[in-house]
Amino acid sequence: MTDPYAESPDEPGWATAKTLAEALPYIQIYDRETVVIKYGGHAMGEEAVARLFAADSVLLKLLGVHPVVIHGGGPQISRMLEKAGVKSTFVDGLRVTDEATMEVAEMVLSGAINKEIVNYINQAGAEADVRGVGLSGKDARLITVEKTKKSRRDPDSNIEHIVDLGFVGDPKRVDPQILEALIYANHDYIPVIAPIGVSEEGDTYNINADTVAGAVAGALKAKRMLLLTDVAGVLGADGELVRQMTVVEAKRMIADGVATGGMIPKLETAIAAVEAGVEAVVILDGRRPHAMLTELFTEHGAGTLVRA
Template sequence: MSEENRASEERGWATARTLAEALPYIQVYDRETVVIKYGGHAMGEESVARQFAADVVLLKLMGVNPVVVHGGGPQISAMLDRAGVKSNFVDGLRVTDADTMQVAEMVLSGAVNKEIAHWITMAGKEADVRGVGLSGKDAGLLTVEKTTRTKKDPDSLIEHEVDLGFVGEPTKVDSKLIKGLIASESEDWVPVVAPIGVAADGRTYNVNADTVAGALAGSLKAKRMLLLTDVPGVKGADGEIIRQMTVGDASRLIDDGVATGGMIPKLQTAMAAVRAGVEAVVILDGRRPHAMLVELFTETGAGTMVKAR
């Protein structure tokens, strides 16, 4: 036997061992819902997007019900830059006037949403797995109210309200449409949701995608919520990645100042989702190939898991 054939045979045995080791985890997630927040730099390159879509299709074929919620901040910023519109942020949230809201909806519900759904459909075409693009405006999926924020003046220490414009917070999730797509026996649908919602007065609002993913995962009572980001997990005071923590641990990391910057809202989203009924939330690096598969189907997992206790 040639060296090439021997190496090929070894790869075959290694693949078989991997599948056998994954069997218990495959059974755990059979017919369970996993909400995946896909965004940031994890969705910046076509090759990464294609790999993500292929992994989502594989999850579907393995009996998991994936639901994708995506962001699109960099894409919105690029479009606004081309239009000569300057973006302002308060605590990580984009101040969104009427013109910015139009651009945000066009980018999120249009180009980004349809591209992700398209990649999933292309990756699953041989198995007839199809991505279907939606936004929170469809079928009353996401009802929101205007976000209010206060900011303390550094000199007077007086707090004043900051108007973020058309930025919303979820108040109600009507997940019947998503559940119907998941339950379909005639088609294998993968819902792809853009973070746009509607207020009671009919106005359209931009919503933080992490927040939408958490609210939707809670409504669906998802087995897992995966927050794909551009960091390998949550770091402790020693700088090492924490593999598992409770909601209480996450709260203390924030209170003690160990968790900073963009990690704070991610931990807050994870805590809210767990309190809403999600079994666990995992913060992991979406840039790493097959990170979702490693998390769900191996003993070591990938990233930081947040659970109730």
């Protein structure tokens, strides 16, 4: 069969029309489907990249996709703690979140960062009336947490000790009612969630943003979860990008030591999300222009896809 585009006229707009035609089958696949996006890393610190992310999120909504954004903010919290003169304590590389640290973390995450992302989305979607809505896990009992339990083994005695990280929590329960109300409203809302939750006793906890994204995606039974990071995806033992893997293969990469460092918790989040009902999770480089659109609407993809 001949390629109908092989001898296409070199006219303005022709390449755009070809791109739209090729994207149409994928647009239909994601029509009225939920895509949960973990947004963080270096992209959050660069205004131009952040504005491009907001514009692409608005475009997803206009194409019939329901994006739900969860953001991080570790570097911003560290800078604000330094400004406020709050000294941080670390155990095995993990920050201990005391009351003073928790107060700053909530101010930065639920305040400055969350509202900045919402503002960018509102600006990008102004003409189309697409609106960002800022939330944290405390709103409408969205995320109920339990205190994170960590342990470490003493190298001398080989005895395990419990590590108290303070107000650091893990999602115990996600109630997606508020998100479903926004997603399926007559208006085009994009929820933007700060990774803050509340315990049964009413205490506020900081939560790892990747973990929040996985828990929210599972509760919404999302079609896709996109983990935007600062690497191209998961690299195999040969150093090449792995385009697709199953949950079993992802677990094997962790067990065999092929996945290392910060990629381990990302793979663990992907595994947990798929096992909770998400069709697939993609780990991709959020710094690349239009990475989300490339992943969702082209045959090439843009990172590593983890599926059941």
